[in-house]
Amino acid sequence: MKQKQLIILLISLAGVLGKSAAQQRPYYTQYILNTYIINPAVAGIENYWDIKASHRMQWVGLQDAPVTTYFTIQGPLKKSAYDRETATSFHARGENPRGQAYWQDYTSAEPHAGVGLTILNDQTGPLNRFAAYGTYAYHLGLSPRTSLSLGVSAGITQLSLNADKLNFATPVDPAVAQSGIINTIKPDISAGVWLYSRDYFVGLSVQQIIPQQVAFSNNTVQLQNGKLLPHTFLTAGYRMFISEDVSFLPSVMLRYINPLPIGVDLNMKFQYQDLVWAGASFRYKDGFAAMFGVNLSNQWNIGYSYDVSTSQLNTVSKGTHEILVGFLLGNKYGDWCPRNLW
Numbered sequence: 001m002k003q004k005q006l007i008i009l010l011i012s013l014a015g016v017l018g019k020s021a022a023q024q025r026p027y028y029t030q031y032i033l034n035t036y037i038i039n040p041a042v043a044g045i046e047n048y049w050d051i052k053a054s055h056r057m058q059w060v061g062l063q064d065a066p067v068t069t070y071f072t073i074q075g076p077l078k079k080s081a082y083d084r085e086t087a088t089s090f091h092a093r094g095e096n097p098r099g100q101a102y103w104q105d106y107t108s109a110e111p112h113a114g115v116g117l118t119i120l121n122d123q124t125g126p127l128n129r130f131a132a133y134g135t136y137a138y139h140l141g142l143s144p145r146t147s148l149s150l151g152v153s154a155g156i157t158q159l160s161l162n163a164d165k166l167n168f169a170t171p172v173d174p175a176v177a178q179s180g181i182i183n184t185i186k187p188d189i190s191a192g193v194w195l196y197s198r199d200y201f202v203g204l205s206v207q208q209i210i211p212q213q214v215a216f217s218n219n220t221v222q223l224q225n226g227k228l229l230p231h232t233f234l235t236a237g238y239r240m241f242i243s244e245d246v247s248f249l250p251s252v253m254l255r256y257i258n259p260l261p262i263g264v265d266l267n268m269k270f271q272y273q274d275l276v277w278a279g280a281s282f283r284y285k286d287g288f289a290a291m292f293g294v295n296l297s298n299q300w301n302i303g304y305s306y307d308v309s310t311s312q313l314n315t316v317s318k319g320t321h322e323i324l325v326g327f328l329l330g331n332k333y334g335d336w337c338p339r340n341l342w
Contacts (some may be wrong), residue, residue, distance in 0.1 A: 041151035044114010049075030055177030108141030
């Protein structure tokens with residue numbers, strides 16, 4: 001077996017099929033632009049429907065490296081009738097429609113429900129994970145400027161193993177080497193809580209809440225004793241103004257999968273008015289990334305990130321590319337950037 005294929009095969013199978021625990025959910029460098037993909041409590045947080053599509057190519061140049069694609073849509077069941085977004089309905093020359101004066105009128109969320117849908121496909125070598133689940137969340141104000149939301153997602157995860165892609169070190173019976181695609185379907189449940197205000201947010205979520213055994217087996221190939229483990233995410237961020245036109249958002253995400261050590265992502269994002277932004281990310285003992293984005297209009301936005309690994313994978317890969325495209329549906333007040341997820 002070639003060295004590259006061996007590395008990928010071990011990475012792809014150890015997390016789900018092996019006895020040892022590993023990161024079973026994909027990484028998202030630009031999670032700060034779509035925190036709904038991490039926490040279901042975010043659904044319905046804005047006064048419009050937020051549609052996102054992302055494609056991530058990890059470790060480019062390495063055969064059978066992870067490729068993750070997802071589509072999400074989330075929004076409120078009932079929109080607020082209060083015209084709170086008129087300050088962003090036009091762009092006066094030389095003025096920041098999201099300057100400090102805008103935030104003086106910030107108020108907490110009116111009680112309302114939000115819903116969402118996620119469709120995700122994550123492939124690594126012979127292993128493919130397809131997931132689809134719906135979300136329900138509820139938002140309410142705790143104080144004049146602080147809100148809390150709770151959310152839950154439920155759906156299914158389909159794990160597929162393409163035995164035809166497995167390469168064996170020694171010759172084996174062709175019936176074993178060409179067993180086709182083996183599927184297993186499991187329920188998928190996630191839950192989260194999100195505390196947010198005009199200057200900060202704190203979120204806690206758990207994905208794959210129910211630990212489940214995973215076994216691929218038929219008359220020829222048997223890969224058993226794997227387990228889907230709960231993934232816990234703690235996220236927090238704080239927004240501050242460097243000048244009237246430039247805001248700065250440092251944030252952190254902690255990941256925990258028992259019995260692995262806690263994973264840490266440190267991020268920073270600089271935004272000019274409500275038009276463009278740039279940032280950087282550092283993933284402890286894994287790598288770092290640069291990212292930037294543009295709000296093209298009050299309907300379209302786009303973001304791009306490039307990751308460099310600090311592990312031995314950097315010797316055989318050309319980095320990781322991730323692109324994120326957003327569309328704001330029903331944004332009648334003309335927001336060019338989110339009010340609660342900045």
